[in-house]
Amino acid sequence: MHFPQRVQINEVVLRDGLQLEAKIASLEEKKALFNGLVQAGVETIEFGSFVHPKAVPQMANSGELYDQIAGDSADPVLIALIPNLKGAELASSKGVERVNFVFSASNTHNLQNVNKTTEQSLKELEVIHTFCQTNGIIMNVSIATSFGCPFEGEVPSSRIHELVHKLIDLKIDIVTLADTTGMANPRQVSDLLESLKKVHPEQKFNLHFHNTRGMGLANILAALEAGADSFDTSLGGLGGCPFAPGATGNVCTEDTVHMLHSMGIETGISLEGLIETSRMLEKVVGHNTPSYILKAGPSDKKYPVPNN
Amino acid sequence: MHFPQRVQINEVVLRDGLQLEAKIASLEEKKALFNGLVQAGVETIEFGSFVHPKAVPQMANSGELYDQIAGDSADPVLIALIPNLKGAELASSKGVERVNFVFSASNTHNLQNVNKTTEQSLKELEVIHTFCQTNGIIMNVSIATSFGCPFEGEVPSSRIHELVHKLIDLKIDIVTLADTTGMANPRQVSDLLESLKKVHPEQKFNLHFHNTRGMGLANILAALEAGADSFDTSLGGLGGCPFAPGATGNVCTEDTVHMLHSMGIETGISLEGLIETSRMLEKVVGHNTPSYILKAGPSDKKYPVPNN
Numbered sequence: 001m002h003f004p005q006r007v008q009i010n011e012v013v014l015r016d017g018l019q020l021e022a023k024i025a026s027l028e029e030k031k032a033l034f035n036g037l038v039q040a041g042v043e044t045i046e047f048g049s050f051v052h053p054k055a056v057p058q059m060a061n062s063g064e065l066y067d068q069i070a071g072d073s074a075d076p077v078l079i080a081l082i083p084n085l086k087g088a089e090l091a092s093s094k095g096v097e098r099v100n101f102v103f104s105a106s107n108t109h110n111l112q113n114v115n116k117t118t119e120q121s122l123k124e125l126e127v128i129h130t131f132c133q134t135n136g137i138i139m140n141v142s143i144a145t146s147f148g149c150p151f152e153g154e155v156p157s158s159r160i161h162e163l164v165h166k167l168i169d170l171k172i173d174i175v176t177l178a179d180t181t182g183m184a185n186p187r188q189v190s191d192l193l194e195s196l197k198k199v200h201p202e203q204k205f206n207l208h209f210h211n212t213r214g215m216g217l218a219n220i221l222a223a224l225e226a227g228a229d230s231f232d233t234s235l236g237g238l239g240g241c242p243f244a245p246g247a248t249g250n251v252c253t254e255d256t257v258h259m260l261h262s263m264g265i266e267t268g269i270s271l272e273g274l275i276e277t278s279r280m281l282e283k284v285v286g287h288n289t290p291s292y293i294l295k296a297g298p299s300d301k302k303y304p305v306p307n308n
Numbered sequence: 309m310h311f312p313q314r315v316q317i318n319e320v321v322l323r324d325g326l327q328l329e330a331k332i333a334s335l336e337e338k339k340a341l342f343n344g345l346v347q348a349g350v351e352t353i354e355f356g357s358f359v360h361p362k363a364v365p366q367m368a369n370s371g372e373l374y375d376q377i378a379g380d381s382a383d384p385v386l387i388a389l390i391p392n393l394k395g396a397e398l399a400s401s402k403g404v405e406r407v408n409f410v411f412s413a414s415n416t417h418n419l420q421n422v423n424k425t426t427e428q429s430l431k432e433l434e435v436i437h438t439f440c441q442t443n444g445i446i447m448n449v450s451i452a453t454s455f456g457c458p459f460e461g462e463v464p465s466s467r468i469h470e471l472v473h474k475l476i477d478l479k480i481d482i483v484t485l486a487d488t489t490g491m492a493n494p495r496q497v498s499d500l501l502e503s504l505k506k507v508h509p510e511q512k513f514n515l516h517f518h519n520t521r522g523m524g525l526a527n528i529l530a531a532l533e534a535g536a537d538s539f540d541t542s543l544g545g546l547g548g549c550p551f552a553p554g555a556t557g558n559v560c561t562e563d564t565v566h567m568l569h570s571m572g573i574e575t576g577i578s579l580e581g582l583i584e585t586s587r588m589l590e591k592v593v594g595h596n597t598p599s600y601i602l603k604a605g606p607s608d609k610k611y612p613v614p615n616n
Binding site: 148185186215216258293298299303 | 521
């Protein structure tokens with residue numbers, strides 16, 4: 001087993017984590033969570049998204065949040081999710097320097113998600129890309145349903161290759177392969193990543209896994225072995241899955257960082273700091289999260305011997 | 309990534325799963341669970357343990373259960389856990405043909421668990437081994453805390469090598485390396501298994517992982533890559549962890565089988581049958597279990613497209 005020495009964690013709780021919550025987090029609560037993450041040493045944070053506030057009211061304060069958190073250069077890289085050109089324009093008007101555009105490899109999923117065919121989204125992607133270049137914004141792209149679609153089922157790896165090829169032609173900085181509804185398995189992750197790395201050895205791939213079927217950390221392990229060193233994770237494993245009530249969503253940041261550290265892989269993040277912020281998160285959302293480490297503590301925790 | 313074609317699942321819910329439950333499962337309930345597992349195609353079942361009924365009242369009906377489930381040769385392999393010679397004698401008096409003796413690599417854990425030093429347990433192991441040989445019983449051995457001790461912390465791999473060496477000298481059929489409180493990480497699993505396989509290429513190792521820190525399936529993945537093809541798992545992930553209230557225990561059978569099948573690895577088990585029996589289990593214990601697949605369904609499940 002060969003692993004990278006250091007892994008980059010992109011924290012998505014403020015966006016992917018909070019966007020399905022019944023209780024809408026206030027600006028102050030989001031700021032407190034943001035500060036906790038920064039203090040823990042998180043270097044990349046997807047802080048919100050520029051979508052229509054009626055569609056996702058949980059993200060309506062993303063612009064205000066950016067005003068308050070965008071600061072000096074010591075701060076983490078801030079990323080805004082954008083679903084369309086309108087979102088890119090809004091993000092740009094706020095001074096956002098890095099955006100992430102999402103579209104689905106599966107046509108049916110894309111239609112459900114943004115009411116456009118994948119082809120239409122790809123055309124929009126080119127327009128947004130030109131807009132970003134003109135406005136000095138770095139554009140990342142996430143390919144949703146890269147490992148399967150809840151409606152269509154299997155998404156052939158040839159389809160992902162084709163889409164990645166288009167993105168690389170556009171010189172997209174970071175391409176994220178997203179397992180949007182937790183369908184990936186470790187063999188599939190390994191096969192897809194290795195075949196992509198063979199064709200595009202210089203491209204930076206980021207992985208976005210969900211823990212819907214409990215395979216989140218196993219998929220991260222498979223990706224690490226295939227050379228990946230960048231992952232989207234969500235504090236507390238917050239995120240949920242709109243298709244399976246009660247099911248877990250995003251792979252959990254503290255569980256991921258704990259596994260990486262226990263394997264001797266660096267992240268630059270304080271696990272203690274994450275745990276504290278994750279405790280705060282449970283208060284903000286008003287319910288327990290699927291985090292394992294929050295419940296069990298780290299594996300190097302020693303318990304007092306009873307009856308001694 | 310190289311994986312075995314087929315994996316053996318040893319179902320431990322009737323023993324490890326139920327032994328910490330507040331509600332004691334009746335003989336009828338255990339039989340119904342057993343029948344569900346057999347119908348699903350499970351080939352090896354740890355059905356109970358011969359411990360003092362005051363110490364573990366949940367296991368007091370293990371002998372009666374055996375009377376009712378031990379049948380024709382088409383049935384699964386039945387294993388009874390035994391903590392000491394007395395247990396072996398009880399199992400033998402019931403006609404049990406295969407037992408599993410457990411002791412801890414960590415002295416402190418062994419003292420807590422069976423009130424003996426590890427050295428004392430090793431001496432008892434030899435006595436039990438002779439007893440089993442005399443009485444035609446196959447003896448497996450589980451080394452608890454093989455990947456760490458909640459009291460002592462790290463358990464050096466040299467210690468596990470030393471213990472495994474002793475067991476192989478005794479020609480123990482199956483040696484189980486147990487991550488008793490969920491402390492193992494994938495790199496550690498890989499390193500330990502590969503080093504053991506190098507010295508003892510012919511020995512069959514079975515792995516017993518807990519999902520306390522969410523790494524259960526990742527550890528199984530690491531073990532598969534190191535050539536392991538036999539795992540203890542518990543239906544519904546039932547089991548708990550006495551040291552971390554609310555934390556998850558054993559790695560979940562249906563989650564494991566789902567991952568293996570999705571990777572093209574055979575188990576001979578019907579996932580549907582497991583899910584049905586896991587649903588029954590939640591009724592028996594009277595609470596939800598940590599199973600992912602029970603909540604989310606398998607990854608090849610297709611959802612109807614809304615608004616179509």
